[in-house]
Amino acid sequence: MTKKTLGLALATLLALGVGGAHAQDKLTLQLKWVTQSQFAGYYVAKDKGFYKDAGLDVTIKAGGPDINPSQVIAGGGADVIVDWMPSALATREKGVPIVNISQVFQRSGMELTCRKDSGVKTPKDFKGRTLGVWFYGNEYPFLSWMDKLGYKTSGDGNSVKVLKQGFNVDPLLQKQADCISTMTYNEYWQLIEAGMKQDQLLVFKYEDQGVATLEDGLYATEKSIADPKMADKLARFIKASMKGWDYAIKHQDEAVKIVLDNDASGAQTKGHQVTQMQEIAKLVEGGKLGYLEPKAYERTVTTLLSGKSDPVINKKPENAWTHKIWDMAQK
Amino acid sequence: MKLPVSQLLAIGAMAAALATPAPWSEHPAAVVCALVAIAGGVLCLRRWPPFMEHMIALSALLIGAAAPLLLLRGQGPFGLQAPGLWLFLAGWTLFLWRRLDALADIPGRGAAALIAPGLFGVALLYLWQVLVVGFAVPQVLLPTPAQVGHVLATRMDILWPDFQQTFLKAVLAGFALGSASGFVVAIVADRIPFLKRGLLPLTNLLSAMPIVGIAPIMVMWFGFDWQSKAAVIVVVTFFPMLVNTLAGLASVDAMQSDLMYSYGSSYLQTLVKLRLPSALPFVFNALKINSTLALIAAIVAEFFGSPILGLGFRISAEVAKLNVDVVWAVIAIAALAGSTFYGLIAAVERASTFWHPSYRT
Numbered sequence: 001m002t003k004k005t006l007g008l009a010l011a012t013l014l015a016l017g018v019g020g021a022h023a024q025d026k027l028t029l030q031l032k033w034v035t036q037s038q039f040a041g042y043y044v045a046k047d048k049g050f051y052k053d054a055g056l057d058v059t060i061k062a063g064g065p066d067i068n069p070s071q072v073i074a075g076g077g078a079d080v081i082v083d084w085m086p087s088a089l090a091t092r093e094k095g096v097p098i099v100n101i102s103q104v105f106q107r108s109g110m111e112l113t114c115r116k117d118s119g120v121k122t123p124k125d126f127k128g129r130t131l132g133v134w135f136y137g138n139e140y141p142f143l144s145w146m147d148k149l150g151y152k153t154s155g156d157g158n159s160v161k162v163l164k165q166g167f168n169v170d171p172l173l174q175k176q177a178d179c180i181s182t183m184t185y186n187e188y189w190q191l192i193e194a195g196m197k198q199d200q201l202l203v204f205k206y207e208d209q210g211v212a213t214l215e216d217g218l219y220a221t222e223k224s225i226a227d228p229k230m231a232d233k234l235a236r237f238i239k240a241s242m243k244g245w246d247y248a249i250k251h252q253d254e255a256v257k258i259v260l261d262n263d264a265s266g267a268q269t270k271g272h273q274v275t276q277m278q279e280i281a282k283l284v285e286g287g288k289l290g291y292l293e294p295k296a297y298e299r300t301v302t303t304l305l306s307g308k309s310d311p312v313i314n315k316k317p318e319n320a321w322t323h324k325i326w327d328m329a330q331k
Numbered sequence: 332m333k334l335p336v337s338q339l340l341a342i343g344a345m346a347a348a349l350a351t352p353a354p355w356s357e358h359p360a361a362v363v364c365a366l367v368a369i370a371g372g373v374l375c376l377r378r379w380p381p382f383m384e385h386m387i388a389l390s391a392l393l394i395g396a397a398a399p400l401l402l403l404r405g406q407g408p409f410g411l412q413a414p415g416l417w418l419f420l421a422g423w424t425l426f427l428w429r430r431l432d433a434l435a436d437i438p439g440r441g442a443a444a445l446i447a448p449g450l451f452g453v454a455l456l457y458l459w460q461v462l463v464v465g466f467a468v469p470q471v472l473l474p475t476p477a478q479v480g481h482v483l484a485t486r487m488d489i490l491w492p493d494f495q496q497t498f499l500k501a502v503l504a505g506f507a508l509g510s511a512s513g514f515v516v517a518i519v520a521d522r523i524p525f526l527k528r529g530l531l532p533l534t535n536l537l538s539a540m541p542i543v544g545i546a547p548i549m550v551m552w553f554g555f556d557w558q559s560k561a562a563v564i565v566v567v568t569f570f571p572m573l574v575n576t577l578a579g580l581a582s583v584d585a586m587q588s589d590l591m592y593s594y595g596s597s598y599l600q601t602l603v604k605l606r607l608p609s610a611l612p613f614v615f616n617a618l619k620i621n622s623t624l625a626l627i628a629a630i631v632a633e634f635f636g637s638p639i640l641g642l643g644f645r646i647s648a649e650v651a652k653l654n655v656d657v658v659w660a661v662i663a664i665a666a667l668a669g670s671t672f673y674g675l676i677a678a679v680e681r682a683s684t685f686w687h688p689s690y691r692t
Contacts, residue, residue: 070653094653153639154639162638164637176554
């Protein structure tokens with residue numbers, strides 16, 4: 001061997017060794033929707049280096065119209081997902097063993113927005129009206145609410161007409177529906193931006209109607225939680241993510257800038273994201289950051305089980321959540 | 332004497348399977364069925380009158396098919412830990428293959444000639460069932476035919492209204508309107524040459540528009556109900572009909588049109604008595620294309636906004652809930668509807684264009 005080859009070999013070995021010492025644990029997060037302030041905490045944690053400091057190399061996969069996070073984790077495409085509890089519990093009942101490891105949103109942002117000129121004043125006026133719902137896993141709270149009010153979603157009699165709306169607000173603008181599903185932080189503001197005035201709209205918040213279910217939470221598989229190495233990774237992930245959320249809520253302008261920088265599609269606008277960040281902060285606050293309140297969980301389960309005609313889940317879920325990872329993250 | 336190698340292989344595989352690991356001992360009934368299949372296979376080595384041979388083979392196959400099903404009713408383990416099961420299945424499939432070969436030689440177009448394709452279809456369903464259960468494929472990836480059949484049997488309360496919404500309302504209306512308008516515009520364009528030259532490139536452009544692009548626009552224009560789906564179908568079926576009718580009208584023999592000229596017939600008489608009948612094979616060609624296009628367009632369009640009814644809506648809603656067996660049931664209904672529709676048009680075509688060379692076989 002010549003001196004040059006030997007030198008090269010030594011340099012390569014050194015580089016590999018040095019690289020090996022700083023190897024970060026890889027983790028994939030699947031978001032519930034496209035890149036927007038709804039997920040600011042995770043993007044802030046990534047860009048501000050909180051994940052790196054925790055020894056994690058996190059890949060954030062944005063969601064979208066055809067992406068159901070529960071299916072992604074069932075297929076092995078992610079280690080941890082952001083999902084809504086009704087969808088996660090329904091998936092769990094189907095045989096995919098996902099478990100809630102953290103509850104990020106303490107309050108629900110879901111609401112039904114109606115045009116005042118349609119004549120709807122209270123939920124009692126819904127009979128015979130056209131209401132829009134997204135489906136793709138978001139229909140569960142709506143179906144529970146209709147069941148609670150005593151409306152059927154098909155046929156004659158005490159029923160409402162339901163539309164499977166797309167992910168836009170056109171049905172309300174074009175008067176094709178009397179009311180549509182909106183989130184306090186997203187579609188409602190799309191209506192305002194499209195030219196509607198706040199006094200033209202009537203909003204029924206699911207929280208006020210007593211049918212709110214828990215929304216954005218972090219879920220992982222039973223297998224991941226049982227594996228000590230993976231559980232440790234998840235705990236570090238939760239700790240860094242909550243640090244990210246705390247930072248995002250306290251520095252909202254910077255958080256919006258980070259979200260916009262990470263938006264590969266370029267579809268988001270600053271104004272919309274600033275309003276969204278303000279609304280999201282209202283949903284995240286109000287308890288221990290990322291902690292799942294067992295009472296809130298019970299409320300969600302009761303709402304989902306109470307559907308008489310088309311229940312979202314058929315039996316009470318067992319071991320669907322755990323504080324183990326959150327407790328590990330507090331150390 | 333020529334040895335039927337494949338038949339011997341089939342018998343050999345089935346016999347060897349009984350000695351290979353598989354839960355044979357727990358299911359004596361399965362062993363009996365397997366032995367019957369082997370006996371049938373051995374009997375078929377001898378020459379019998381055709382009808383008897385078919386009956387022996389088919390009975391042996393039918394009873395033999397019960398063996399894997401009986402084995403799978405047990406606890407397991409199956410998959411790669413029960414090679415006896417798969418060896419038997421391989422032997423049985425080879426036996427079936429030989430029998431289908433022999434059955435396919437039945438001449439004629441009667442019911443007897445349908446046995447081979449029918450049997451092939453049923454055998455595919457059977458193999459699907461055994462393989463999925465045997466290898467414990469998760470239900471969310473691929474359900475068994477039994478589960479799909481169960482959904483078809485029990486959920487007709489939602490599937491029938493879905494079918495009415497998509498097929499009876501959107502598809503039929505859109506298909507009729509789209510094909511009729513394509514036909515009429517073709518006749519007009521044939522009469523007015525500048526229209527033909529100008530319209531064809533434009534409609535070519537229209538037809539290249541993807542359904543996923545047109546559908547949301549139609550929903551915005553025509554609302555959420557079946558009308559917007561019919562509108563999408565009209566856009567999609569217009570062009571094939573237009574192009575085919577124009578080609579058909581132009582397909583007239585020079586001698587035949589000279590004959591009409593020599594009779595002093597007017598444009599309208601030539602059109603009705605010579606050119607339209609001559610264009611019929613082309614028109615039916617377009618109708619057959621449009622029948623499948625219409626169903627696809629309706630189902631895809633429903634993904635973009637619909638009332639909570641319809642085959643496309645059912646697929647998208649149930650796949651999100653991971654009810655994959657319902658999705659497959661909807662697929663089965665759509666496939667059946669599409670093939671029946673196509674078959675009906677083909678039957679009408681046969682009745683009205685029997686004179687065309689393509690039928691003189």
